[in-house]
Amino acid sequence: MATGQTLASWTADGGASFPATNFATFDTRNTHPCYDFDPTTQESIYLHFVLPRHYGGNGITVYLHWSATSATSGTGGWDVSFERIGDGQQDIDADGFATAQTVTAATVPATSGNVKITNVAVSNGANMDSIAVGELFRLRIRRDVASDDATGDLELVAVELKET
Numbered sequence: 001m002a003t004g005q006t007l008a009s010w011t012a013d014g015g016a017s018f019p020a021t022n023f024a025t026f027d028t029r030n031t032h033p034c035y036d037f038d039p040t041t042q043e044s045i046y047l048h049f050v051l052p053r054h055y056g057g058n059g060i061t062v063y064l065h066w067s068a069t070s071a072t073s074g075t076g077g078w079d080v081s082f083e084r085i086g087d088g089q090q091d092i093d094a095d096g097f098a099t100a101q102t103v104t105a106a107t108v109p110a111t112s113g114n115v116k117i118t119n120v121a122v123s124n125g126a127n128m129d130s131i132a133v134g135e136l137f138r139l140r141i142r143r144d145v146a147s148d149d150a151t152g153d154l155e156l157v158a159v160e161l162k163e164t
Helices: none
Strands: 006-011 025-029 032-037 044-050 060-068 075-084 101-107 116-122 136-143 154-163
Touching: 006 044, 044 154, 060 075, 060 101, 075 116, 101 116, 136 154
Parallel strands: none
Antiparallel strands: 006 154, 025 032, 032 154, 044 136, 060 116, 060 154, 075 101, 075 136
C-alpha cells in the first residue's frame, strides 16, 4: 500500500470499549457524537481494528479529531498505545499495550467546538506491539493531562489511521 493511504477510520458513534475505571464518557454536541476526556484524570478509550492485509509495514500515523467543550485557549495533549491481539498473541484477560506514543500538545481552537486534528507517527515493530497484517488489535487513546493545560473536557470525535 502506498504511504499516506487510509488504513482505517473510526467515529464516535462507531463503538468502543473501556477500562474498568477512568474511562471517557459518551456525549453529543449538537447531535455530533463524541467522547469526553476529563482535564485532571487521565481517562481512556479502546478502539478495535483489524490491520488491513494491504498494510505495507511503514508504520501508522494516528490522526485524532477533537474539540474542546469550553476552552478557547491552552493546549490539549493525547497519547496512543497499540495492543496486538493476533493469533495466540495476547490473553484477553489482561492488557498488553506497547509503550504510549505522545501526540504533541496543540493549541485548542479559539472557538469552542471547532475541531482540531493532531497526529503522531508510530513506527512499525515494538511501538505498534508488532501487529501483523490481518490481526486484531486495540488502540488505547488517553488525554495526556500531564502535558496539556486546556480547561474543561476535550471531546474526541474521530480517529484515522494512515500508513506512514
